Amino acid sequence: MSSNISDRTSLYAAATSDAAIYDNDRIGRLKAIGEDALDLLNRLSTNLVLDIKEGEGNHTVLTTNRGRILDIVTITNIGDHFLLLTSPGEEEHIQEWLDKYTIMEDLEVENITDETTMLSVVGPNSLSKLESLTGLSLSKLKDYNVVKGSLASQEISIIARPMGSLPCFDILAQINSKDSLLGFFSDSGIVSLDSETYDAIKVENAIPSYGREIGDRYNPLEAGLIGSINFEKGCYIGQEVIARLDTYQKVQRRLVKMQFSDEVDLSEECLLTKDEQEVGRITSFCMIPSGGEKIGLGYVRIAFAEIGNTFQISGDNQGIAEIIDLPQLFGPGQ
């Protein structure tokens, strides 16, 4: 869905000062069943996910044996299965990856993306609005945990999955519930975000996106994901490389949030230079609909990754980029 600037300004205002809903069906959803599900996931990813009890959840990063990011995955214990949320379009890749390493383990992974729906309610008032609509108490729902309920006579699960500092709740249901849920939210006065506005909110909150800031070009330390790395849990795929990078401080670059003097055209590669020396590149750009601020994300060599540092943007984008934050999606480390 596309919308004009004034539409996006009001949508952005709703999401950042009240509550709005986004059709997040593109997020991959896998159903994992089996006694060894957590044991295997713990051996394949960076965070300690051995003990996720019913109703609980956690984030982790699947990594390759070179320590590169395969994907950030949210694991939630729904009760009779574990729900894995992947990046959009990555569910088959992750399913294949898990299948590849399932040798003796009791684990079956099913792709349920098409048979389910996922709507995300985002905004500072999302909690109170959802509590009012569902009758559920959500104030004690910890991040990445899940609670079951019903909405518009449809069975739903709600996962608290904040977008940085902005509260966000994912509502999961069977696909045939989608129209009823969307209609109910619309009747309740909760506006629907378009993808451009949602993406701007993601960038503003420094949420890395697959293919731009996360993927097998980067390792979790570069991507500011240290809060999802447990350095004491023991071996997992890529652990040796990640531990070495951390111990010997060999991280070469870092994800940064920037503001720009001019619009950035990402249809061509946008390099960042300092004294005519290449120091990084821009990976995401958006204009904040309310004030028109030009912000984005990118990677900068570690020696230059400090708040306040400025760079020249190469090519036809002759503007200036200034680092305004060093994001860490899951916090500063465990």
Added chain:
Amino acid sequence: MSITMDGVELGVQISEKAAEKIKYFAEKEGIEANVGLRVAVKGGGCSGMTYDLHITDEELESDKIVEQFGVKVMVDKKSYIYLVGTELDFSDGLNGKGFVFTNPNATKSCGCGTSFAV
């Protein structure tokens, strides 16, 4: 399915020193007859696959079993394809690594030697 070389079925081979250690650990677990070592592969470890060892006296019908130095080495059929031709030794002493695998199927091994990639 069996994998052979020059008409000889390949399996997991163990050294005499490894066999002695297996018997030692088996005795500690109260197993004195039909001493067996189950060798398996699990997903995980630094490089993707990791070795899994268990002392046992229980054989499975589908196991590939090779008996050497009085020890039965049992490998389940799924692990067999990752382990065929592997040699298991024991490295002792102050700087010893314990059980050491030499796996011809491994394209990469991690520093501690318990994980490999194929």
